Amino acid sequence: MSVRTFWASVSTLAIGAVAVLGLAQPASAAGANYVALGDSYSSGVGAGSYTSESGDCLRSTKSYPYLWAAANAPSSFTSVACSGATTSSVSSGQLGALSSSTTLVSVTAGGNDVGFADVMQTCVLQSEATCVARVNTAVSQAQNTLPAKLDSLYSGIHTRSPQAHVVVLGYPRFYKLSGSCIAGLTETERGAINNASEILNGVIAKRAANAGFTFSSVVDEFTGHELCSGDPWLHSVTLPITNSYHPKAVGQSNGYLPAFRSVA
Structure with a gap:
């Protein structure tokens, strides 16, 4: 040569x-046909700047799906994520947004199936023992009834969009233990809630893997920014009450968006 x-x-x-x-x-990314599914962590409750068309679903232009779409200019983008959604309501009310031409899907689901909102309300308003008992009930639901519900949801997504790259995102660890909080929940309650979120994430990750989907944890991104950290990216108990225990705008942009972007 x-x-x-x-x-x-x-x-x-x-x-x-x-x-x-x-x-x-x-x-x-530019050629992607992207659909965002899921609950309030995907709709962006707590981030503000909600779209008028979304109504009570509270879809925020500061949520990670909107931020990713704005940065990557996909061929098409639709978010049907909705506050309060469960695996069954995602299946029955959101999968119509999918098609055989969908190439990218994101989804968060499972927290409402185990009564996340009720867990937090119980722990804020009632005794430590009652809180821990309610958390344990949620853990049991996550381990015993949630897997089949996730399997059904993921099967539905695959059936409608068999060629899509599906990214399943988890939930944050909520509390920094031995952190800066001097009031509110006890360390025992905070520890129980953290443990429950880890179990929930583990269940979701396993079912996503079994479906051939990509699971992306947000725990690393939120580490150092949990409640009681001094720089939380999550709302504590606040008004409006719907914002409580949801990511702030910074939690969407610096927490969920990097977790999604890294695998999308």
């Missing part, structure tokens, strides 16, 4: 590498 031929080959390989490494991801 002549020197000229050698360098021509190297140049061709280099150009190909640049095309693969530098252009593949933006081109893929």
